[in-house]
Amino acid sequence: MRKKIAAVFLSAIALIIAPLATNASATTQSGAVSLARSACGSAYNVTVEVGDQGLPDRYYWHVLLYNPSNGYNCAVLVKDSGNSNYGSPSSMSVAIRAAGGSWHRDSGSYTTYAGPVYVHAPSTCVYLNTKVPNHEWTSFALGCN
Numbered sequence: 001m002r003k004k005i006a007a008v009f010l011s012a013i014a015l016i017i018a019p020l021a022t023n024a025s026a027t028t029q030s031g032a033v034s035l036a037r038s039a040c041g042s043a044y045n046v047t048v049e050v051g052d053q054g055l056p057d058r059y060y061w062h063v064l065l066y067n068p069s070n071g072y073n074c075a076v077l078v079k080d081s082g083n084s085n086y087g088s089p090s091s092m093s094v095a096i097r098a099a100g101g102s103w104h105r106d107s108g109s110y111t112t113y114a115g116p117v118y119v120h121a122p123s124t125c126v127y128l129n130t131k132v133p134n135h136e137w138t139s140f141a142l143g144c145n
Contacts, residue, residue, distance in 0.1 A: 029061065032078040036063035039116045040074035043067045048143040049128070052080075055135055059083045062094065062130050064142055071122030073098075073143060076115035077130045087111050093131035098124045099141065107131070 044065035053060040059080030077094035079086050092114035095105035098121035106117050125141035
């Protein structure tokens with residue numbers, strides 16, 4: 001009986017918490033893309049990848065954009081406004097590389113975003129890497145044509 005009550009209780013909590021976690025970061029996805037486009041330049045008009053890297057109280061978006069006229073990709077790591085240290089400097093890093101190439105990285109203490117970083121990779125897969133305190137993420141191949 002206790003197990004059944006505990007299961008119902010945990011399910012109820014999950015139903016309450018899951019939408020809160022999603023809404024905390026989902027509300028600024030378009031803002032993250034707009035900020036990345038502003039940082040990369042207006043010619044970067046193809047959104048290849050946008051991902052929420054939500055960690056408890058620390059939300060980040062990685063954004064990968066492409067400029068079809070010159071074959072360059074641009075990556076930016078954006079702090080979500082729901083991030084507990086939004087507007088305060090904190091360690092952030094974003095890197096991009098073409099398949100078989102070397103990493104191009106921007107690292108530092110930033111209030112809003114890290115990047116932009118660029119790599120020339122027309123018709124080539126690219127990889128992203130992001131680092132924030134106590135968390136590192138590397139993508140699978142992206143933008144492969």
